[in-house]
Amino acid sequence: MVKSLLLKMGLGNIPACLILFLAVLLGNSMPSLAFAATTTRPFEVSGWLPYWRVATSTADVLPHLNKLTEINPFGYTVKTDGTLFDAANLNSATSTWAPLITAAHAQHVRVVPTVMWSNTNAIDHILSSPTLRAQHVAAIVAMVKQNNFDGVDIDYEGKKASDINYFSQFLKQLYTAMGSKWVMCTIEARTPPEELNTTKPLGQFQYANDLSAINKYCDRVRIMTYDQESADKKLNAAAGNTIYTPVADPAWITSVVQLMEKSIAPSKMEMGVATYGYEYDVTPYAKGSGYLYNLLWSFNLKYATQLASAFNKTPLRNSVGEMAVSYIPTTTPAVLPAGTSPATSTTANFLTASAGVAVAQAAESTNALPGTFRYMTWSDATSIAQKIALAKKLGIRGVAIFKLDGGEDQNLWNILPSK
Secondary structure (H helix, E strand, O other): OHHHHHHHOOOOOOOHHHHHHHHHHHHHHHHHHHHHOOOOOOOEEEEEEEHHHHHHHHHHHHHHHHHOOEEEEEEEEEOOOOOEEOOOOOOOOOOOOHHHHHHHHHOOOEEOOEEEEOOHHHHHHHHOOHHHHHHHHHHHHHHHHHOOOOEEEEEEOOOOHHHHHHHHHHHHHHHHHHOOOEEEEEEEOOOOHHHEOOOOOHHHOOOOOOHHHHHHHOOEEEEEOOOOOOOEHHHHHHOOOOOOOOOOOHHHHHHHHHHHOOOOOOOOEEEEEEOOEEEEEEEEEHHHOOEEEEEEEEEOHHHHHHHHHHOOOOOEEOOOOOEEEEEOOOOOOOOOOOOOOOOOOOOOOOOOHHHOHHHHHHHHOOOEOOOOEEEEEEOOHHHHHHHHHHHHHHOOOEEEEEOOOOOOOOOHHHHOOOO
Protein backbone atom coordinates (compact mmCIF):
# COMPACT_ATOMS: atom_id res chain seq x y z
CA MET A 1 0.00 0.00 0.00
CA VAL A 2 2.80 2.40 0.90
CA LYS A 3 4.61 1.57 -2.35
CA SER A 4 1.48 2.29 -4.45
CA LEU A 5 1.03 5.63 -2.72
CA LEU A 6 4.62 6.60 -3.44
CA LEU A 7 4.26 5.59 -7.07
CA LYS A 8 1.15 7.74 -7.39
CA MET A 9 3.09 10.67 -5.93
CA GLY A 10 5.96 10.20 -8.35
CA LEU A 11 8.31 8.94 -5.63
CA GLY A 12 8.65 5.38 -6.81
CA ASN A 13 12.47 5.44 -6.79
CA ILE A 14 12.72 5.68 -3.01
CA PRO A 15 14.69 2.68 -1.68
CA ALA A 16 12.70 -0.14 -0.10
CA CYS A 17 14.39 0.36 3.29
CA LEU A 18 13.29 3.98 3.33
CA ILE A 19 9.76 2.98 2.33
CA LEU A 20 9.65 0.59 5.29
CA PHE A 21 10.98 3.29 7.59
CA LEU A 22 8.38 5.77 6.38
CA ALA A 23 5.62 3.23 6.80
CA VAL A 24 6.62 2.50 10.39
CA LEU A 25 7.23 6.13 11.24
CA LEU A 26 4.10 7.57 9.65
CA GLY A 27 1.63 4.72 9.87
CA ASN A 28 -1.82 5.82 8.76
CA SER A 29 -0.63 9.35 8.03
CA MET A 30 1.21 8.19 4.93
CA PRO A 31 -1.29 9.69 2.42
CA SER A 32 -0.46 13.18 3.71
CA LEU A 33 2.84 12.95 1.85
CA ALA A 34 0.82 13.98 -1.21
CA PHE A 35 0.52 17.41 0.41
CA ALA A 36 4.15 17.64 1.44
CA ALA A 37 5.94 16.47 -1.71
CA THR A 38 5.60 19.73 -3.61
CA THR A 39 9.18 20.79 -4.32
CA THR A 40 10.33 17.88 -6.49
CA ARG A 41 7.14 16.66 -8.13
CA PRO A 42 7.11 16.72 -11.94
CA PHE A 43 4.73 18.97 -13.84
CA GLU A 44 2.13 16.74 -15.48
CA VAL A 45 0.26 17.10 -18.77
CA SER A 46 -2.74 14.92 -19.52
CA GLY A 47 -5.12 15.07 -22.46
CA TRP A 48 -8.59 13.83 -23.35
CA LEU A 49 -9.14 12.03 -26.67
CA PRO A 50 -12.85 12.11 -27.61
CA TYR A 51 -14.66 8.98 -28.79
CA TRP A 52 -16.35 10.89 -31.62
CA ARG A 53 -12.95 11.56 -33.28
CA VAL A 54 -11.02 8.38 -32.53
CA ALA A 55 -9.02 8.17 -35.77
CA THR A 56 -7.82 11.78 -35.74
CA SER A 57 -7.22 11.75 -31.97
CA THR A 58 -5.00 8.69 -31.96
CA ALA A 59 -3.10 9.84 -35.06
CA ASP A 60 -2.62 13.28 -33.49
CA VAL A 61 -1.29 12.05 -30.15
CA LEU A 62 0.81 9.04 -31.16
CA PRO A 63 3.86 11.05 -32.37
CA HIS A 64 3.76 13.30 -29.30
CA LEU A 65 3.55 10.88 -26.38
CA ASN A 66 6.85 12.25 -25.09
CA LYS A 67 4.98 15.46 -24.17
CA LEU A 68 2.30 13.72 -22.12
CA THR A 69 2.17 12.15 -18.68
CA GLU A 70 -1.22 10.59 -19.28
CA ILE A 71 -3.80 10.08 -21.99
CA ASN A 72 -7.51 9.92 -21.26
CA PRO A 73 -9.61 8.17 -23.90
CA PHE A 74 -13.01 9.82 -23.55
CA GLY A 75 -14.19 6.90 -23.40
CA TYR A 76 -17.02 5.28 -21.51
CA THR A 77 -20.52 6.42 -20.64
CA VAL A 78 -22.95 4.93 -18.12
CA LYS A 79 -26.29 3.32 -18.87
CA THR A 80 -29.31 4.00 -16.68
CA ASP A 81 -28.78 0.70 -14.83
CA GLY A 82 -25.22 1.68 -13.84
CA THR A 83 -23.42 -0.57 -16.31
CA LEU A 84 -20.81 0.87 -18.66
CA PHE A 85 -21.14 1.58 -22.37
CA ASP A 86 -17.90 1.46 -24.36
CA ALA A 87 -18.62 4.43 -26.62
CA ALA A 88 -15.04 4.55 -27.90
CA ASN A 89 -14.70 0.80 -28.56
CA LEU A 90 -11.77 0.65 -26.16
CA ASN A 91 -12.38 -2.96 -25.16
CA SER A 92 -11.41 -4.31 -28.55
CA ALA A 93 -7.78 -5.39 -28.84
CA THR A 94 -7.96 -4.73 -32.59
CA SER A 95 -9.48 -1.25 -32.32
CA THR A 96 -7.92 1.99 -33.53
CA TRP A 97 -6.80 2.60 -29.95
CA ALA A 98 -4.54 -0.46 -29.71
CA PRO A 99 -1.33 1.00 -31.27
CA LEU A 100 -1.61 4.17 -29.19
CA ILE A 101 -2.18 2.28 -25.93
CA THR A 102 0.74 -0.06 -26.63
CA ALA A 103 3.03 2.86 -27.46
CA ALA A 104 1.88 4.82 -24.40
CA HIS A 105 2.70 1.99 -22.04
CA ALA A 106 6.07 1.48 -23.73
CA GLN A 107 6.85 5.16 -23.05
CA HIS A 108 5.53 5.03 -19.47
CA VAL A 109 2.54 7.23 -20.28
CA ARG A 110 -0.50 6.39 -18.17
CA VAL A 111 -3.63 5.24 -20.00
CA VAL A 112 -6.63 6.27 -17.91
CA PRO A 113 -9.99 6.25 -19.70
CA THR A 114 -12.74 8.62 -18.68
CA VAL A 115 -16.16 7.44 -17.54
CA MET A 116 -18.52 10.32 -18.31
CA TRP A 117 -22.04 10.50 -16.84
CA SER A 118 -24.46 13.43 -16.90
CA ASN A 119 -27.86 11.81 -16.38
CA THR A 120 -28.90 13.53 -13.16
CA ASN A 121 -31.74 11.19 -12.21
CA ALA A 122 -29.83 8.03 -13.09
CA ILE A 123 -26.83 9.16 -11.03
CA ASP A 124 -29.15 9.74 -8.08
CA HIS A 125 -30.84 6.35 -8.53
CA ILE A 126 -27.60 4.35 -8.71
CA LEU A 127 -25.45 6.17 -6.15
CA SER A 128 -28.19 6.42 -3.50
CA SER A 129 -28.64 2.63 -3.48
CA PRO A 130 -25.87 0.76 -1.60
CA THR A 131 -26.47 -2.33 -3.76
CA LEU A 132 -26.51 -0.54 -7.12
CA ARG A 133 -23.59 1.66 -6.10
CA ALA A 134 -21.48 -1.40 -5.25
CA GLN A 135 -22.37 -3.00 -8.58
CA HIS A 136 -21.38 0.19 -10.39
CA VAL A 137 -18.01 0.25 -8.60
CA ALA A 138 -17.44 -3.39 -9.50
CA ALA A 139 -18.18 -2.67 -13.17
CA ILE A 140 -15.60 0.11 -13.27
CA VAL A 141 -12.92 -1.96 -11.53
CA ALA A 142 -13.54 -4.88 -13.87
CA MET A 143 -13.25 -2.61 -16.92
CA VAL A 144 -9.91 -1.22 -15.74
CA LYS A 145 -8.39 -4.55 -14.85
CA GLN A 146 -9.66 -6.49 -17.88
CA ASN A 147 -8.15 -3.92 -20.25
CA ASN A 148 -4.95 -3.38 -18.26
CA PHE A 149 -5.63 0.33 -17.94
CA ASP A 150 -3.69 2.31 -15.37
CA GLY A 151 -6.80 3.65 -13.69
CA VAL A 152 -10.03 5.49 -14.32
CA ASP A 153 -11.07 9.13 -14.64
CA ILE A 154 -14.48 9.85 -13.09
CA ASP A 155 -16.39 12.69 -14.75
CA TYR A 156 -19.92 12.78 -13.28
CA GLU A 157 -21.60 16.09 -14.03
CA GLY A 158 -25.01 17.53 -13.24
CA LYS A 159 -25.35 15.70 -9.91
CA LYS A 160 -28.01 16.73 -7.43
CA ALA A 161 -26.80 18.58 -4.35
CA SER A 162 -28.66 16.00 -2.30
CA ASP A 163 -26.30 13.33 -3.69
CA ILE A 164 -23.16 14.93 -2.28
CA ASN A 165 -22.63 12.25 0.38
CA TYR A 166 -23.57 9.40 -1.97
CA PHE A 167 -20.96 10.58 -4.46
CA SER A 168 -18.36 10.74 -1.70
CA GLN A 169 -19.24 7.21 -0.61
CA PHE A 170 -18.95 6.05 -4.20
CA LEU A 171 -15.46 7.55 -4.51
CA LYS A 172 -14.37 5.98 -1.23
CA GLN A 173 -15.55 2.53 -2.34
CA LEU A 174 -13.97 2.94 -5.76
CA TYR A 175 -10.65 4.16 -4.34
CA THR A 176 -10.48 1.16 -2.00
CA ALA A 177 -11.44 -1.33 -4.70
CA MET A 178 -8.95 0.04 -7.23
CA GLY A 179 -5.93 -0.74 -5.05
CA SER A 180 -2.78 0.52 -6.76
CA LYS A 181 -4.70 1.66 -9.85
CA TRP A 182 -5.23 5.39 -10.22
CA VAL A 183 -8.49 7.17 -9.45
CA MET A 184 -8.69 10.53 -11.22
CA CYS A 185 -11.63 12.89 -10.77
CA THR A 186 -12.80 15.58 -13.16
CA ILE A 187 -15.06 18.12 -11.48
CA GLU A 188 -16.72 21.44 -12.21
CA ALA A 189 -14.91 24.68 -11.48
CA ARG A 190 -16.22 26.50 -8.41
CA THR A 191 -16.36 30.27 -8.81
CA PRO A 192 -16.13 32.10 -5.45
CA PRO A 193 -19.76 32.65 -4.35
CA GLU A 194 -19.31 36.38 -3.92
CA GLU A 195 -18.18 36.62 -7.56
CA LEU A 196 -20.73 34.26 -9.09
CA ASN A 197 -23.08 35.83 -11.63
CA THR A 198 -26.37 34.86 -10.00
CA THR A 199 -29.21 36.42 -8.05
CA LYS A 200 -29.22 33.62 -5.48
CA PRO A 201 -28.28 34.80 -1.94
CA LEU A 202 -24.87 33.62 -0.74
CA GLY A 203 -26.36 31.54 2.07
CA GLN A 204 -28.39 29.43 -0.36
CA PHE A 205 -25.55 27.90 -2.38
CA GLN A 206 -25.59 24.12 -2.46
CA TYR A 207 -22.90 21.97 -4.00
CA ALA A 208 -22.86 18.40 -5.26
CA ASN A 209 -19.12 17.91 -4.69
CA ASP A 210 -17.55 17.49 -1.26
CA LEU A 211 -14.10 18.85 -2.10
CA SER A 212 -12.49 17.42 1.03
CA ALA A 213 -13.74 13.92 0.20
CA ILE A 214 -12.65 14.32 -3.41
CA ASN A 215 -9.20 15.32 -2.23
CA LYS A 216 -9.07 12.23 -0.02
CA TYR A 217 -10.23 9.64 -2.54
CA CYS A 218 -8.88 11.01 -5.86
CA ASP A 219 -5.24 10.78 -6.88
CA ARG A 220 -5.63 13.70 -9.28
CA VAL A 221 -8.40 16.29 -9.45
CA ARG A 222 -8.97 17.92 -12.83
CA ILE A 223 -10.79 21.23 -12.46
CA MET A 224 -12.85 22.17 -15.51
CA THR A 225 -11.52 25.70 -15.71
CA TYR A 226 -13.09 26.43 -19.09
CA ASP A 227 -16.54 27.40 -20.44
CA GLN A 228 -16.47 30.49 -18.23
CA GLU A 229 -18.57 32.79 -20.43
CA SER A 230 -20.42 35.15 -18.03
CA ALA A 231 -19.95 33.13 -14.82
CA ASP A 232 -17.99 35.80 -12.91
CA LYS A 233 -19.91 39.03 -12.31
CA LYS A 234 -16.84 40.79 -10.89
CA LEU A 235 -14.83 40.19 -14.06
CA ASN A 236 -17.85 40.99 -16.23
CA ALA A 237 -18.05 44.42 -14.64
CA ALA A 238 -14.28 44.95 -14.82
CA ALA A 239 -14.33 44.30 -18.57
CA GLY A 240 -16.00 47.67 -19.05
CA ASN A 241 -16.42 48.72 -22.68
CA THR A 242 -15.21 45.48 -24.24
CA ILE A 243 -16.85 42.31 -25.40
CA TYR A 244 -16.33 39.76 -22.64
CA THR A 245 -17.44 36.15 -22.86
CA PRO A 246 -14.21 34.14 -22.63
CA VAL A 247 -13.60 30.44 -22.79
CA ALA A 248 -11.37 30.97 -19.75
CA ASP A 249 -9.92 34.20 -18.36
CA PRO A 250 -6.67 33.60 -16.40
CA ALA A 251 -8.05 35.93 -13.70
CA TRP A 252 -11.10 33.68 -13.31
CA ILE A 253 -8.96 30.55 -13.29
CA THR A 254 -6.82 32.06 -10.54
CA SER A 255 -9.89 32.78 -8.38
CA VAL A 256 -11.20 29.25 -8.91
CA VAL A 257 -7.87 27.58 -8.08
CA GLN A 258 -7.27 29.71 -5.01
CA LEU A 259 -10.72 28.85 -3.69
CA MET A 260 -10.55 25.13 -4.43
CA GLU A 261 -7.02 24.61 -3.14
CA LYS A 262 -8.35 25.37 0.33
CA SER A 263 -9.80 21.85 0.20
CA ILE A 264 -7.77 20.13 -2.53
CA ALA A 265 -4.01 19.67 -2.30
CA PRO A 266 -2.15 21.59 -5.03
CA SER A 267 -0.06 18.45 -5.55
CA LYS A 268 -3.23 16.73 -6.83
CA MET A 269 -4.82 19.58 -8.73
CA GLU A 270 -4.73 19.93 -12.51
CA MET A 271 -6.01 22.94 -14.43
CA GLY A 272 -8.41 22.13 -17.24
CA VAL A 273 -7.33 23.80 -20.49
CA ALA A 274 -9.51 24.05 -23.60
CA THR A 275 -8.24 23.80 -27.18
CA TYR A 276 -11.51 24.91 -28.77
CA GLY A 277 -13.58 28.06 -29.04
CA TYR A 278 -17.14 29.37 -29.12
CA GLU A 279 -19.17 31.40 -31.58
CA TYR A 280 -21.93 33.75 -30.48
CA ASP A 281 -24.65 35.88 -31.96
CA VAL A 282 -24.18 39.17 -30.12
CA THR A 283 -26.85 41.86 -29.96
CA PRO A 284 -26.08 45.23 -28.35
CA TYR A 285 -28.57 47.11 -26.21
CA ALA A 286 -29.33 50.79 -26.48
CA LYS A 287 -26.80 53.39 -25.32
CA GLY A 288 -24.14 50.83 -24.50
CA SER A 289 -26.23 49.28 -21.73
CA GLY A 290 -25.19 45.71 -22.45
CA TYR A 291 -25.11 42.78 -24.82
CA LEU A 292 -27.11 39.65 -25.32
CA TYR A 293 -24.80 36.71 -26.03
CA ASN A 294 -26.47 33.80 -27.78
CA LEU A 295 -24.08 30.83 -27.78
CA LEU A 296 -24.28 29.04 -31.12
CA TRP A 297 -21.70 26.24 -31.01
CA SER A 298 -18.15 25.25 -30.22
CA PHE A 299 -15.51 24.87 -32.91
CA ASN A 300 -11.94 23.83 -33.63
CA LEU A 301 -9.25 26.18 -34.91
CA LYS A 302 -9.65 25.46 -38.63
CA TYR A 303 -13.25 26.64 -38.64
CA ALA A 304 -12.27 29.99 -37.15
CA THR A 305 -9.38 30.67 -39.50
CA GLN A 306 -11.33 29.70 -42.60
CA LEU A 307 -14.32 31.83 -41.62
CA ALA A 308 -12.12 34.82 -40.79
CA SER A 309 -10.45 34.49 -44.18
CA ALA A 310 -13.81 34.27 -45.97
CA PHE A 311 -14.91 37.55 -44.35
CA ASN A 312 -11.48 39.15 -44.83
CA LYS A 313 -11.03 39.53 -41.08
CA THR A 314 -7.79 39.32 -39.11
CA PRO A 315 -8.09 37.51 -35.74
CA LEU A 316 -6.62 39.49 -32.86
CA ARG A 317 -5.64 38.55 -29.35
CA ASN A 318 -8.22 39.80 -26.86
CA SER A 319 -7.86 41.04 -23.30
CA VAL A 320 -7.78 37.53 -21.78
CA GLY A 321 -5.15 36.17 -24.17
CA GLU A 322 -7.49 34.25 -26.47
CA MET A 323 -7.82 34.79 -30.20
CA ALA A 324 -10.98 36.54 -31.35
CA VAL A 325 -12.69 37.87 -34.44
CA SER A 326 -16.05 39.48 -35.19
CA TYR A 327 -17.98 39.69 -38.44
CA ILE A 328 -21.39 40.62 -39.78
CA PRO A 329 -23.23 37.54 -41.10
CA THR A 330 -25.17 37.78 -44.35
CA THR A 331 -28.51 37.69 -42.49
CA THR A 332 -29.05 39.10 -39.00
CA PRO A 333 -31.99 39.50 -36.60
CA ALA A 334 -33.30 43.05 -36.80
CA VAL A 335 -33.87 43.62 -33.10
CA LEU A 336 -33.27 41.97 -29.78
CA PRO A 337 -35.81 39.17 -29.15
CA ALA A 338 -38.62 40.07 -26.77
CA GLY A 339 -38.32 38.91 -23.19
CA THR A 340 -34.53 38.81 -23.13
CA SER A 341 -32.15 40.69 -20.87
CA PRO A 342 -28.70 42.17 -21.45
CA ALA A 343 -25.44 40.44 -20.63
CA THR A 344 -23.19 42.07 -18.08
CA SER A 345 -20.49 43.71 -20.18
CA THR A 346 -21.23 46.86 -22.13
CA THR A 347 -20.01 48.64 -25.26
CA ALA A 348 -21.23 49.97 -28.58
CA ASN A 349 -17.98 49.43 -30.48
CA PHE A 350 -19.40 46.87 -32.90
CA LEU A 351 -22.53 48.73 -34.04
CA THR A 352 -23.02 48.92 -37.80
CA ALA A 353 -25.11 51.17 -39.97
CA SER A 354 -25.70 48.43 -42.51
CA ALA A 355 -28.98 47.41 -40.87
CA GLY A 356 -30.68 50.54 -42.24
CA VAL A 357 -32.90 53.30 -40.88
CA ALA A 358 -36.10 51.24 -40.85
CA VAL A 359 -34.52 48.59 -38.64
CA ALA A 360 -33.07 51.25 -36.36
CA GLN A 361 -36.51 52.76 -35.85
CA ALA A 362 -38.00 49.35 -35.07
CA ALA A 363 -35.16 48.58 -32.69
CA GLU A 364 -35.60 51.82 -30.81
CA SER A 365 -39.10 50.75 -29.73
CA THR A 366 -37.65 47.70 -27.95
CA ASN A 367 -34.76 49.61 -26.34
CA ALA A 368 -32.32 47.76 -28.56
CA LEU A 369 -30.00 48.90 -31.35
CA PRO A 370 -29.47 47.22 -34.71
CA GLY A 371 -26.24 45.49 -35.51
CA THR A 372 -26.33 41.89 -34.41
CA PHE A 373 -22.94 40.42 -35.24
CA ARG A 374 -21.00 37.21 -34.75
CA TYR A 375 -18.20 36.95 -32.23
CA MET A 376 -15.72 34.08 -32.02
CA THR A 377 -13.14 33.48 -29.31
CA TRP A 378 -10.82 30.49 -29.02
CA SER A 379 -7.67 29.00 -27.51
CA ASP A 380 -4.56 28.81 -29.64
CA ALA A 381 -1.10 27.57 -28.66
CA THR A 382 -0.07 30.96 -27.27
CA SER A 383 -3.08 31.23 -24.97
CA ILE A 384 -2.55 27.63 -23.84
CA ALA A 385 1.11 28.41 -23.11
CA GLN A 386 -0.06 31.30 -20.93
CA LYS A 387 -2.29 28.94 -18.96
CA ILE A 388 0.52 26.42 -18.51
CA ALA A 389 2.68 29.22 -17.14
CA LEU A 390 -0.19 30.19 -14.82
CA ALA A 391 -0.52 26.61 -13.55
CA LYS A 392 3.18 26.57 -12.71
CA LYS A 393 2.91 29.96 -11.03
CA LEU A 394 -0.02 28.76 -8.92
CA GLY A 395 2.01 25.71 -7.86
CA ILE A 396 -0.46 23.06 -8.94
CA ARG A 397 0.36 19.62 -10.33
CA GLY A 398 -0.25 20.25 -14.01
CA VAL A 399 -2.78 20.75 -16.79
CA ALA A 400 -5.45 18.55 -18.34
CA ILE A 401 -6.17 19.42 -21.97
CA PHE A 402 -9.61 19.10 -23.50
CA LYS A 403 -9.35 18.04 -26.21
CA LEU A 404 -6.68 16.41 -28.39
CA ASP A 405 -8.42 15.40 -31.62
CA GLY A 406 -6.28 16.79 -34.41
CA GLY A 407 -8.37 19.96 -34.61
CA GLU A 408 -6.38 21.94 -32.05
CA ASP A 409 -3.64 24.43 -32.88
CA GLN A 410 -0.79 22.11 -33.88
CA ASN A 411 1.72 24.54 -32.40
CA LEU A 412 0.48 23.16 -29.10
CA TRP A 413 2.99 20.34 -29.40
CA ASN A 414 5.83 22.86 -29.59
CA ILE A 415 4.87 24.70 -26.42
CA LEU A 416 4.15 21.71 -24.19
CA PRO A 417 7.02 20.99 -21.79
CA SER A 418 8.90 17.76 -22.40
CA LYS A 419 8.88 15.16 -19.67
